[in-house]
Amino acid sequence: MSVLKATDIMLAFGGVKAIDAVSFSVAAGEILSIIGPNGAGKTTLFNVVSGVYRSDEGRVELAGEDVTGLPPDRLAARGLSRTFQNLQIFQRMTVLENVMVGRHLRERCNLFADLLRLPSVTRQNRATRDAARAQLEAVGLGTSADKLAGSLDYGACKRLEIARALAAEPKVLLLDEPAAGCNAVETRDIDELICRVAAQGLAVVLVEHDMRLVMKISHRILVLDRGRPLADGTPREVRDNPAVLAAYLGSHGAREAGRA
Amino acid sequence: MAWLSDRRAATLLVFAVIIAALPLVFPSGYYYRVAALVFVSGFAAIGLNVLMGQAGQVSLGHAGFFGIGGYAVAIGPAHLGIAPWAATPIGAVLSAALAYVVGRPILRLKGHYLAIATLGFGMLVALVITTESRWTGGPDGMPVAKLVLFGWRATGASTWYWISGAVLLIGAWIALNLAETPTGRAFRALHDSEVAARVAGIDVARVKLQAFVVAAVYASLAGSLLAMMNGFINPDQAGFLHSVELVTMVVLGGLGSVAGAIVGAAVLVTLPQLLTVFQEYENVMLGLIIIVSMIFMRDGVVPTAARLLARRGQP
Numbered sequence: 001m002s003v004l005k006a007t008d009i010m011l012a013f014g015g016v017k018a019i020d021a022v023s024f025s026v027a028a029g030e031i032l033s034i035i036g037p038n039g040a041g042k043t044t045l046f047n048v049v050s051g052v053y054r055s056d057e058g059r060v061e062l063a064g065e066d067v068t069g070l071p072p073d074r075l076a077a078r079g080l081s082r083t084f085q086n087l088q089i090f091q092r093m094t095v096l097e098n099v100m101v102g103r104h105l106r107e108r109c110n111l112f113a114d115l116l117r118l119p120s121v122t123r124q125n126r127a128t129r130d131a132a133r134a135q136l137e138a139v140g141l142g143t144s145a146d147k148l149a150g151s152l153d154y155g156a157c158k159r160l161e162i163a164r165a166l167a168a169e170p171k172v173l174l175l176d177e178p179a180a181g182c183n184a185v186e187t188r189d190i191d192e193l194i195c196r197v198a199a200q201g202l203a204v205v206l207v208e209h210d211m212r213l214v215m216k217i218s219h220r221i222l223v224l225d226r227g228r229p230l231a232d233g234t235p236r237e238v239r240d241n242p243a244v245l246a247a248y249l250g251s252h253g254a255r256e257a258g259r260a
Numbered sequence: 261m262a263w264l265s266d267r268r269a270a271t272l273l274v275f276a277v278i279i280a281a282l283p284l285v286f287p288s289g290y291y292y293r294v295a296a297l298v299f300v301s302g303f304a305a306i307g308l309n310v311l312m313g314q315a316g317q318v319s320l321g322h323a324g325f326f327g328i329g330g331y332a333v334a335i336g337p338a339h340l341g342i343a344p345w346a347a348t349p350i351g352a353v354l355s356a357a358l359a360y361v362v363g364r365p366i367l368r369l370k371g372h373y374l375a376i377a378t379l380g381f382g383m384l385v386a387l388v389i390t391t392e393s394r395w396t397g398g399p400d401g402m403p404v405a406k407l408v409l410f411g412w413r414a415t416g417a418s419t420w421y422w423i424s425g426a427v428l429l430i431g432a433w434i435a436l437n438l439a440e441t442p443t444g445r446a447f448r449a450l451h452d453s454e455v456a457a458r459v460a461g462i463d464v465a466r467v468k469l470q471a472f473v474v475a476a477v478y479a480s481l482a483g484s485l486l487a488m489m490n491g492f493i494n495p496d497q498a499g500f501l502h503s504v505e506l507v508t509m510v511v512l513g514g515l516g517s518v519a520g521a522i523v524g525a526a527v528l529v530t531l532p533q534l535l536t537v538f539q540e541y542e543n544v545m546l547g548l549i550i551i552v553s554m555i556f557m558r559d560g561v562v563p564t565a566a567r568l569l570a571r572r573g574q575p
């Protein structure tokens with residue numbers, strides 16, 4: 001059964017359809033990749049599904065319930081987490097605090113208790129800090145915990161976003177180009193991390209330009225081109241699809257995918 | 261001494277020692293009054309800093325809440341038979357309620373738009389205070405009854421020094437508490453990235469409102485305190501210039517720094533007193549000093565100083 005299902009999503013910016021009639025679904029433990037050339041509408045689709053944008057048409061279901069048009073915080077409370085292609089880290093907070101914010105939904109938050117910092121708040125803080133630290137270790141940022149997040153390099157920020165998203169213990173994880181700007185070693189770590197969280201039962205939707213990574217870890221792939229679905233299938237099916245080769249992979253991409 | 265390694269406790273201890281020791285170097289009783297003014301303004305600035313420094317939302321109308329607190333302790337005893345000590349929390353509750361009602365629509369706005377909307381709010385409060393002269397004494401202001409606690413009358417500069425010093429410490433304690441809690445982290449998160457905060461499950465509208473209400477209550481309490489200390493209040497307390505002064509304290513001292521809010525208040529309260537030697541050029545000098553400090557200490561006095569100290573501490 002699918003955890004996240006989007007049906008016939010359409011969103012236009014000033015008359016131009018950024019995405020049009022796009023549908024997908026992803027099940028627990030599955031890794032679905034969404035690929036396509038620049039401007040194909042991948043990030044826009046993520047923004048619709050995560051509630052940042054409202055679509056003009058279409059329907060989004062999370063765990064079997066209609067969640068179309070819900071704001072991001074309500075979707076997060078229902079188990080949807082994401083990262084951003086254009087980094088959205090909390091620059092003036094420490095790396096550890098960034099991940100602690102990721103645990104916001106797992107914390108009890110009461111203004112008066114917090115103003116007085118009651119013993120219960122201190123206790124909860126300790127638990128949150130431990131959980132956040134464990135999450136940082138998992139993405140290999142354990143030694144940077146107390147640095148200011150604004151001082152991290154690009155690849156580390158990408159992993160910090162993953163740690164923050166995972167800290168919420170979501171059911172669905174949307175990753176927008178998690179390996180961008182990462183070197184080969186970091187990319188392999190991310191690849192292992194994604195497979196690990198999927199094996200734990202998370203539904204993962206991955207947007208990524210690194211074809212080797214995509215071909216290797218995806219269970220299914222959806223190809224978008226200029227806002228419209230172009231192909232959908234297993235990595236092998238997508239790779240052998242002539243329309244995809246023509247529109248997207250090109251000779252260079254096809255060669256890379258062939259090696260994967 | 262594990263509690264000393266806690267930065268919050270260490271900061272509070274430093275504040276307490278300074279407040280306790282300051283009178284030892286006062287050459288005259290007049291300085292008690294100046295220091296008490298610093299403490300009251302510092303208290304209001306700490307609250308505004310929760311909104312501006314932590315949550316990243318500006319308010320150019322915060323003196324409106326200051327005025328509500330002030331006029332609560334003026335009008336309550338004079339017209340309604342409410343004791344001054346009771347009028348203080350009543351003013352705070354009124355301010356909180358008003359902040360809640362006004363904040364809901366206003367805080368949807370961002371940046372300049374929010375600044376203008378809060379400015380409008382502040383002007384509205386000042387206008388009401390000025391025109392409702394039957395209750396408020398109009399532009400001339402009105403006297404404020406003395407604070408009486410269990411039969412003891414709070415009068416004299418040194419008495420108010422200790423009262424405002426204690427209140428300042430409590431205000432600093434609460435603001436320091438907040439920073440490292442789920443609420444405080446939510447404030448700071450939305451300051452840096454609203455969309456990431458929302459995706460992390462933070463109800464941004466609600467959290468902004470909380471910061472606005474907290475800051476309003478701080479301002480209201482400071483207004484009550486100042487009115488009782490002065491025994492008098494006029495509409496300037498609620499006016500636009502006072503709002504700007506409060507914002508300047510926060511930015512000059514350092515956004516997000518509790519110590520910065522107090523330092524900013526100290527600068528803005530004491531500089532005019534020091535600059536009286538320049539006579540008619542007093543305001544020009546004040547403006548110049550603020551401009552120059554913002555150019556050379558963009559992050560504010562306290563964060564800049566802290567960075568310099570940290571750099572010197574390194575081998």
Ligand SMILES: Nc1ncnc2c1ncn2[C@@H]1O[C@H](COP(=O)(O)OP(=O)(O)OP(=O)(O)O)[C@@H](O)[C@H]1O
Nearest residue numbers: 013018019036037038039040041042043044045085
């Ligand atoms: N907020 C917006 N306002 C107007 N147009 C937008 C907006 N966001 C995206 N677009 C347009 O929608 C189209 C799809 O953009 P989107 O960012 O979703 O592409 P993408 O597939 O993520 O591309 P990339 O691989 O470069 O990240 C583009 O033509 C883009 O210019």
Ligand SMILES: [Mg+2]
Nearest residue numbers: 042043044085
């Ligand atoms: Mg994109």
